[in-house]
């Protein structure tokens with residue numbers, strides 16, 4: 486028998502009560518209290534909770550105040566973020582980071598890329614005077630990787646010269662394929678201004694001078710900074726702004742956004758972010774953060790685990806595409822870039838996506854049922870309770886179709902647990918992506934939680 490409960494979402498002061506390390510699609514920021522209350526009800530002994538699709542780290546951070554948390558996600562950036570929100574961070578360490586930051590105001594990297602930074606400043610200044618072509622050209626065609634791949638024959642002489650001089654200087658200082666210039670080379674011009682990208686690299690280089698927990702905290706605050714300043718619609722990293730239209734005309738409508746985002750001060754934003762990590766309320770428990778597939782993590786659940794909270798992807802969009810920039814900034818591994826055919830020629834994808842990206846079975850129609858089966862069966866075998874977040878499809882609102890229907894999930898859950906309850910938390914509307922096909926389901930706006938207790942296996 487499936488119980489259907491309804492709860493009005495409890496709104497609370499997000500700033501004080503919760504922390505959002507990055508802007509994240511499907512973040513559970515707004516239902517943290519509900520999730521936490523249910524976990525407390527299921528396990529009043531405050532045992533360990535596994536947050537097995539931890540994403541932005543918001544849920545782990547909230548739950549970690551009261552009980553030990555193991556965070557799991559397939560993306561390295563999520564491991565970094567969760568470690569930073571869960572582990573201690575002392576005042577002398579914060580002061581040391583701030584002091585060290587002063588050494589990174591002008592670096593070799595910035596001296597090398599001076600030609601393109603100067604060009605960018607000139608183009609931005611022209612845009613204030615309503616001459617917008619040069620800044621739009623830089624956003625659309627100014628990134629270094631496609632230029633190095635000889636894909637930029639038709640750009641203006643000014644931009645070409647600035648890029649050539651920059652490349653020569655980078656090569657002269659052994660920074661042309663170094664991890665120390667990765668954000669600048671991969672994402673400068675496209676997602677960030679060159680100045681901002683080089684400052685993000687400076688921060689990552691500074692992080693590298695620390696180890697373990699402290700290194701993760703500095704990288705995490707840098708990722709939070711990147712998420713705040715990125716020059717895209719919706720603060721994701723899947724679609725760079727289209728600044729020049731198909732007829733070669735600059736797009737007036739986005740210039741205000743270009744100017745606004747590219748003027749955000751990286752170091753000031755970093756200081757704000759790192760302060761947030763410092764002032765964050767944390768629980769003094771043995772927290773663990775893992776970069777792992779959910780299935781392997783479930784094979785190794787520790788004996789003190791009482792509850793698994795699972796918030797898997799629910800649309801066909803892959804997180805690895807939306808947040809590839811954060812993954813590359815975390816790994817600094819000089820990844821190959823996905824190539825696409827354009828007018829018969831292979832060119833780098835506009836978004837500069839990594840070729841090695843995780844394709845989640847939860848986002849693939851033909852694989853998702855089996856993935857859910859694995860989830861239900863492995864948790865129930867361990868005799869642990871499961872709380873599954875899912876978001877039903879609302880046909881009227883044309884939200885993005887869900888890979889599984891809620892009724893399919895409930896049927897499956899009942900094969901592994903004797904008690905399955907459906908809780909609908911009202912008032913959540915997820916960021917909309919493009920609607921393509923229809924997948925009719927329980928029509929509601931509500932975020933749902935499927936609560937599985939009394940394992941039957």
Ligand SMILES: C[S@@+](CC[C@H](N)C(=O)[O-])C[C@H]1O[C@@H](n2cnc3c(N)ncnc32)[C@H](O)[C@@H]1O
Nearest residue numbers: 511512513538540541558559778779796798845
């Ligand atoms: C809906 S999001 C989780 C959001 C998170 N609860 C929050 O509040 O930020 C889903 C997450 O599942 C992760 N993921 C997808 N497939 C996975 C897999 N096979 N194993 C582990 N994590 C996976 C994605 O990287 C993504 O971060």
